[in-house]
Amino acid sequence: MPLFVYGTLMRGERSHGLLGRARYLGGARTARSFELVDLGAYPALVRGGSNAVLGELYEPDRETLASLDVYEGCPDLFRREPIQLDGGAPCEAYLMPAGQALGCPRIDSGDWRARRR
Template sequence: MPLFVYGTLMRGERSHELLGRARYLGAARTAPSFELADLGAYPALVRGGSIAVLGELYEPDRETLAALDLYEGCPDLFQREPVDLDGGERCEAYLMPAAQLRGVARIASGDWRTRRR
């Protein structure tokens, strides 16, 4: 299943190299049913909002996915779960439970790269 990334793993961001040999499939957007929390150094995708979050889609191999799980603290910090993209395609993404993010600012645009504008 493809992997949707929306923060520091995207092209040009500081952790992109962790995607290793993963094949880039293109820009993507989630269905409008999420929120994007701003944790300062990185974002967190949260179910239950009304925002379509912008990101990129990759096809990682098992080794890369295992390394990403470690990096993302999965399953203790983030959980890798299926999500719907705008248009109905399904993929996986790293999400954080809303209960862990009470009081954390949200990025209303759904775009990590434009959060400070």
């Protein structure tokens, strides 16, 4: 299943190299049922909002996915779960449980890169 990334793993961001040889499938947007929160150095995708979040889709191999799980602190900090993209296509993404994101600023645009603008 493709992996949706929305923060520091995207092209041009500091952790993109961790995707290794994962095949880039293109830009993507989630269904309008999430929030993107700003944790300072990185964002978190949280279920239960009403925003679409912008990101990119990749096709990682098992080894890369296992490395990403460790990097993302899965399953303690983030959990890799199935989500739906705008239009209904399924993929996986790293999500933070809503309770862990309480009080964090929201990125209403749903775009990690636009937060600095």
